Structures are given as structure tokens and as C-alpha cells.
Amino acid sequence: MLNVIEDSTVNPVEQFLRTDRMPHIWCPGCGIGTTVNSFSRALVESKVDLDSIALVSGIGCTGRVAGYVKLDSFHTTHGRAIPFATGLKLANPKLNVVVYSGDGDLSAIGGNHLIHAARRNMDLKVICVNNLIYAMTGGQTAPTTPGRATTSTNPYGTFEPAFNLPALVDAAGAVYVARWTTFHVRQLARSISEAFAKKGFSFIEVISPCPTLYQRRNKMGDGLDTMKYYKEKSKVKNGAPTGEVGLTLNGEIAVGKFVDRERPDYQTLMRAQYVESLGERYIEVTGEAEPEMECACG
């Protein structure tokens, strides 16, 4: 496969990118590109068959990831990356399905799908880039915006409580939950690799700067200042109870692998149930091409 670094003169992540679509739309100092770099390095490390990966995004700044990766990639509707990914996985169980989207997309408009996919333990790898704000639309309050942060729709400071996403998906049943910042590029890549090796609902939150809208409006400096903040304020707390890892405006950022447990995934349970109830009458969906699909080409 391609995902082996042999030529040191070639950027190892270039093979995963649609370079014909560069330059990308992300702002200077934005962390999304950094997460794509970590994701690409995880593809190298995990040696997963690139043909087997389908990447699904919703709408927003992170939603644009689907358009820049050289994989089967789907830029779906706002909030609905997870149910689209669910359909893909059920129709072709051989696919490694990655959902790559933002905090507003996944936890606000798509929040219902997030908790139900975690409950089902659908075999999806969810990478949630959390910039604490709606960035594409101009910096409005998100369910993740920490209290007292200033946004375009809470110009006097937010006051509604924010979601603690690791706690949310942990409670809903995710088997793998980690959080890193865009300062933690290697740890993030390792977590993504671990998620590829894990069967079931994996959720990796990446705290990421939006210098244009969040950092600027909250007088937190530029992208580099944010890296310093992440470096100083992040504390690795592997295995921490997720109820204790909520974020505040300027406070500590708990990072690490919070949850890594075993629970049968949706398709394992489905197969077991059908085999028990239907015996030999059950015909499993394998993802192999149907004979008639061959005819379709002819």
C-alpha cells in the first residue's frame, strides 16, 4: 500500500491529500489542518488499507476535511455525518468509517445522532475538532462554548452551561474516548491509530484554536499564543473520570485517553441475534460485491 514512507524527499502526508484542491480555506493559525496532519500520520502508523476508509464530514470548517483528503469522502448535511456513516457501515461492513466534523455539527444539530451512535456502539471513528464556537458562520455560541466567553451571539458573555463532550459520549456508551489539543500532535495521531484498532464507537475530541473568531474576540492572542496556552494549561489525565474533564474559559485542559473498554459493537450484536433467531436462514451482509452488481457493469 501507499501508506509507507520510503522516500524522505516527499512529505509523508501528501499522499493523503487532494493537493489539486490546495490552498485550503482554513485561516492562518487554525488548528484543523494540524489535526489532518495527525490523522494522516495515524494512517501511516496504523497501516490501514486506504481503499477501505470512508471519511464522512458534516458542515462547518471541520466539515471541509472531507474535501481535502484523498479517500472516499462524503461532505454531507449539517449534523448528519454520523447517520450517513451508519448507513455506509451497514451496507458495507468492511469499510473503516471515519466521521470527521466539528463540535457544533456533532454535538448541537447532530447531538441526537452522536448519543445514539454511541449507545448502539456503531463501529465508527469520530474525530471531533472542537474550536468552542461556530466558526464558519462567524463565531456564534456553540454548545461547547465555555461560560463567560464572548461570542457574536453572546456579546456580553455566554452564560448557558456547556457540554462536556467526553462525559456525554462516555455516558452514552462509547468504547474509546480521548481528548487532545492541537499542541499534542503525536498523542493525537496515536489515539487515532488506537481508534483504528478498536471495534465500536470511538470518540476523539481535539481542542483547536479559532484565532479569527474565538481567540481574537476573547483576547487570547493568535495561533501561537494558543499553542503556548495549550502547552501550559493541558494536563494529561489518562483514565480520568469524564465527569471531571469539563472545560472552562481560561482553566486547565484535561487531556488523555479517558475511556478504553470492550463492549460488543452493533454489528456483532446484530449478527448474534439473527443467528440465534434465524439460524441458517440468516444471510449476512458482507460487503462483497453481489453477483448482479457485476452484471451492472456489463
Added chain:
Amino acid sequence: MKADPRGVLTGTHFIDGDHACCEGALAAGARFAAGYPITPSTEVVERFASRVPTVGGSFIQMEDELAASIALQGGVWGGAKAFTVTSGPGFSLMMEHIGYAAMTETPCVFVDVQRGGPSTGLPTLPAQADMMQARWGSHGDYEIIALCPNSPQECFDLTIKAFNLAEEFRVPVMFMMDEVVGHMTEKVVIPAADQIEVVPRKHTKKSIEEYLPYGTNGDMVPEMAHAGEGYKFHVTGLTHDERGYPNMTPATQDKLVKRLQNKIRSAADRICLLEEDSLDTAEVVVVSYGITSRVAQRAIDLARERRLKVGKLRLITAWPFPDKKIADLASRVKAFVVPELNLGQMVREVERAANGKAKTFAVPHAGGGVHNPDEILNAIVEASRC
């Protein structure tokens, strides 16, 4: 190609329209459905959930209709033929994804077993008031196909047709049932698999290097690839070029949206299925569809007993609308009578296509039941006098 025999329950059955629709989907090759329970449509997916594990497919009940209507599209790009089933309130929630299917050219079927509305309305009683929503419900310019069965047999036959049209044109097809047709039990004959024509996916034969996901080469329907085959294609609801890449310019928008429209409009004559009776001699033509066409038949029979020259035009395909047929008839008949279980939807289309050359008489009904044939008869009598 012929139907996969695993999905075909060959024989003579006594089943309702919802169950027949499910059998049609299975015969057409549907191997994935995502749904959310809603009366009066749920029996379709209940039967599918029972049948599909034994034919090599899967059903998932999603958390809402938004999820169901996009999960099915994930299933399509994963290689399955897929559909969802709903009724008015759920259909409203699915609108965004009908637009997504139109824009991304995802072949799929949306079954809407219509009930009275607006809002929660009449969950257990019929209407035909989603006809305009089926056509125009999602934002932006796009075309869909909509079929209207009037019997359980047609729920079987036309569901196969719906899947075939979806695949041929890579378009979402609306299957517009109503509560009466859905819950009416009649004889349904399911032929042998080798008697059922099924349109396969328009899968590309091109190499990975050659393949352009939205390249058309003069044919207005692009070839598809599925996830996992190595093509590494991109699909987006954004305005996109032939590579499938976002390209938000007026020129790309114009080219794409016009093609989405023209691929259906240019084939409208072929897509428009109509049932016609005595149109050659008619002075008045009753235009109807779905369950109302069966009530209208009684009114037509009564009118003929009175020696009125009445013709019948049944819209089996509601969208694209048979403009040419109506325009042609309008030049030689006095009037159209249009009964429907809504306060005036398809009658607007008849009026538009008739373009003032023949009068149009609406026979509205707010839903919750079907017309009394006398109401339609009275309209025919009035129309005959004009």
C-alpha cells in the same frame, strides 16, 4: 437484468398496500432501509425488518427521520439499493435530504404514505396533501420523480418501477401512497423473479485514473462508484464540478443545476405513466391519482349512465407532470375535473398546463376520508355544461 430471486415472494397474496410496497422494494433489490416509526406507514418497514435478514440486507431504526433519510444514502454509497418510509410529519423532516439526494445524485426511494395534515393532523386517516411538498419541499431548484399507486398490486409493481427510475436517472423517487391504499387489503400477484425487470446501478466501468464522479460525456446521468472500491471520490452537497469538487461559481452552478433539471425533463415523456380511458371522445376529462382515482371511477360510470362524454386520465406519475398530455387534451376538451384529497394542489398544475384552453374544476377535500362520488359527479355535470 432480472430480479434476485432471494427477494421475490412469488405467488398470489392477500396483503395490504404497505406490505405490498415492502415486497416491491425487496423484489427491486432493496437491501437496506432506515426508518423511523410513523403511522400509517410503519408496516412497510416492519415487514422489511422481518424479511431482509433472510435475503442479505439490513434494516435499522434510526433516532429520527433526519437520520433515516441520510442513513439510507450512506447505504446507497456503500453499494446497496436503499429506501426509507414515512408519512407527513416525517416527510417534512426528510426534506433536506431529498435535496441532498438530488444534488449528489444518490439513487433512492422515499415512500410517503400520506395522512391528513398540517402538523400531526390525522395520523390514521388519508390525504393527498403532500403532493406539492414532494415536488418542491427542499430548497433550491431540482427535479424528482413521484409515483402514485392506487391499489396494493400497484404498491408492489410501482415500487419496483420507483427503484428502477431512481437507478436509471440517479434521482430520489417519491412513492406517494395514501393511508387508504396503504391499509387496503387486496389480491397481489407477485411474479417469478425472472419475470421482473430490475435496473442495476449505473456503476462505472472506468479505471480509477479515468473516472470522473460527475463527468457525463453527453449522457446527463453520471456513472457511480461505491465507497471501498479504490476510486477515492468526493461527494458534496456543495455546488460541484465534474470531479465532484466544490466549485461555487455561477457558471458551475448553472451547468450543474440545469443538468439536474434537464436529465428528468428531457425524459419526461418516458417517465410519465398515465392510465387513459375514452379520451378521444371526451368532452370532460377527470384527472385523478391514488385512491381518489378509484372513487372518481364511480363518478365517471355514473356520468356515463347520464350519457355524458367523460374521459379518464390517471396520473400514475405525478412528477414530472405530464404537461404535454394536458396541453394536448386542453385543445380539444371543454374542461378538466380534478378531485384530490387536498384543497387544491395538482389542480394547479392541470390549470397551468391547460393554459386557459379548457376550464378546470377542482373538487377539493380536506382529507380524513375519501370523496363521495356524487361530489365528483356534480363537478362533471357542471363541467359538461360549460
